[in-house]
Amino acid sequence: MTDTWIISANKNIAALVDLGREYGGKVNVIVAGDVDIAGVDRVIRIPIEKDAPVEVAAPVFGNVLAGLANRGDMILAANRPAERVLAAAAAARLGAPIFTGLRHAQPDGDLATGHLARFGGIADQDVAFRGPYVAVVDGGGEIEGEAVESEDASHNTAAADTYSARIVSEEKDNVQSAQLNQAQRIVCAGRGFNNKEDLSLAEDLAKAVDGELGCTRPLSEGTSWMSRDRYIGISGVSVSPDLYIAAGVSGQIQHTSGINDAKVIVAINNDPDAPIFEQADYGIVGDVYQIIPALTQALQS
Ligand SMILES: Cc1cc2nc3c(=O)[nH]c(=O)nc-3n(C[C@H](O)[C@H](O)[C@H](O)COP(=O)(O)OP(=O)(O)OC[C@H]3O[C@@H](n4cnc5c(N)ncnc54)[C@H](O)[C@@H]3O)c2cc1C
Structure with missing residues (x-):
């Protein structure tokens, strides 16, 4: 056995x-x-x-x-x-x-x-x-x-000596560790957002659907707007939520390979030819700055 x-x-x-x-x-x-x-x-x-x-x-x-x-x-x-x-x-x-x-x-x-x-x-x-x-x-x-x-x-075995090291100080950052791979609902922000502050719109939508906020790599590794454990894709996290809302995300394969197991994909993008629409179950062609607040409000009421 x-x-x-x-x-x-x-x-x-x-x-x-x-x-x-x-x-x-x-x-x-x-x-x-x-x-x-x-x-x-x-x-x-x-x-x-x-x-x-x-x-x-x-x-x-x-x-x-x-x-x-x-x-x-x-x-x-x-x-x-x-x-x-x-x-x-x-x-x-x-x-x-x-x-x-x-x-x-x-x-x-x-x-x-x-x-x-x-x-x-x-x-x-x-x-x-x-x-x-x-x-x-x-x-x-x-x-x-x-x-x-x-x-x-x-x-069970002759245990080797452990290495000799001890923790002399600890500095905790304020980043809340994300468990995106366990989230049932995810709102993913992409470069359709112009500023870090604007991500509060995506965060509000994530709260309204009782989900987590994720992002594409440029928002994490390029701008450092979000922590590394929140970016999804081939070099980030693979996720399998019931609902995945891609907001201002173009849908490059390095990103979408991380969402293959998502059950329902909703895409919001102002470019009707954005590749993300090919993988989306529902697509909204429009501006994230208008669509997301309207969606959040509709979900909250
Ligand atoms: C080796 C390698 C590994 C990589 N790994 C990853 C990875 O793991 N994860 C990852 O995400 N990327 C990864 N990338 C990067 C990837 O190729 C893309 O560059 C990245 O996913 C694009 O992110 P984005 O969709 O946010 O940005 P963009 O491609 O710039 O797309 C932005 C989208 O937003 C839309 N938009 C703009 N303004 C608005 C608006 N106001 N309203 C609505 N829509 C709007 C645009 O039409 C566009 O489609 C990797 C690249 C390489 C080379």
């Missing part, structure tokens, strides 16, 4: 657990620090000091997996900064390949196989390896289920 090993420093791993259940074998979590893990078959805990960053445990994750992961097993990590480091360290220790864009996984004898989205979903690829592979994917929401008692990592 081929198993799944989830590398984690966080309890937001529901999507990884789902992938593991689909894979069929046992779903095991190796977790750093005091995070409570529920709803899986086995939890191995790597203790770390309170003032240490989880990355100090990177060599131990690799060693635990080297002792436990078998041929055909799948190793998953959430696409978050700390877990990316842990996943990379594990892949290096195991000499295993590391992927992004894993959509489905199914075992095939002692082969680790997976179905990957390539180029932001424009192409698909099936992979199969004789050893385990590591995949970094969206972690999803918080795991639910019965609490699982954890085992100490040192029972």
